[in-house]
Amino acid sequence: MWLPSRGILNPSTRFLQAVPETTLTIPSTAANVISVGAYNDSYRAYADFSGRGFTRQTRQVKPDLAAPGVDIITARRGGGYEAVTGTSFAAPFVTGSAALLMQWGIVEGNDRFLYGEKVKAYLQRGAAHLPGYEVWPNPQLGYGALCVRQSLPV
Numbered sequence: 001m002w003l004p005s006r007g008i009l010n011p012s013t014r015f016l017q018a019v020p021e022t023t024l025t026i027p028s029t030a031a032n033v034i035s036v037g038a039y040n041d042s043y044r045a046y047a048d049f050s051g052r053g054f055t056r057q058t059r060q061v062k063p064d065l066a067a068p069g070v071d072i073i074t075a076r077r078g079g080g081y082e083a084v085t086g087t088s089f090a091a092p093f094v095t096g097s098a099a100l101l102m103q104w105g106i107v108e109g110n111d112r113f114l115y116g117e118k119v120k121a122y123l124q125r126g127a128a129h130l131p132g133y134e135v136w137p138n139p140q141l142g143y144g145a146l147c148v149r150q151s152l153p154v
Helices: 087-107 116-126
Strands: 036-040 065-068 072-075 081-084
Touching: 036 087, 065 087, 072 087, 087 116
Parallel strands: 036 065
Antiparallel strands: 072 081
16 A cells, blocks of 8 residues: 655654564455566565555465566556556456456356456466565565466366
């Protein structure tokens, strides 16, 4: 979660018990959601603006996985295209991937009982490990970088 610039906020608005290792907040800490972090796909590296840390109370793995979130080309208001950055642009990659898995499972009959937790498990299982990390899952990238191909059961 992010906070808008200081000019918009009440001066007393802040994160409670802020620590740089744990920056995830509600709703990303909820157990039954897929929390998405961001990485730079050009460098295959964690994006330092992305939320990180397991959940504070239960130490549940979050984010669940990461998707490209740096210099994403998208439609610009008024026409044309622009490069944007943020976890808000990483999340649609995971949303689209979940839809593809549900098409594969439910519509195409490969897993007629595919539900949210199974989609999440498939995505986590197929996540790619980026270089520079020895422990998976980890507080920056969760189970790894989104990879739909590896998420489909063979």
